[in-house]
Amino acid sequence: MKVRVDPERCQGHTLCAMKAPQVFELDEVDGHSSAVAEEVPAALESQVVAAVRSCPERAISVS
Ligand code: F3S
Numbered sequence: 001m002k003v004r005v006d007p008e009r010c011q012g013h014t015l016c017a018m019k020a021p022q023v024f025e026l027d028e029v030d031g032h033s034s035a036v037a038e039e040v041p042a043a044l045e046s047q048v049v050a051a052v053r054s055c056p057e058r059a060i061s062v063s
Pocket residue numbers: 005009010011012013014015016017031032033054055056057058059060
């Protein structure tokens with residue numbers, strides 16, 4: 001699984017980092033999220049799916 005956060009859509013709601021703290025990191029300045037690594041380890045995929053569902057801006061995409 002690959003994951004990406006759309007910086008145009010992200011509004012810094014932080015829910016993604018709460019669902020998958022090992023996958024998403026928040027910018028200290030603006031609070032916006034980005035993926036630590038594009039490729040998600042298999043053990044963390046369910047957390048990423050939960051993060052995708054939690055984001056109110058639909059900023060996270062997986063493939
Ligand atoms: Fe941004 Fe959505 Fe996470 S708005 S901080 S990607 S919950």
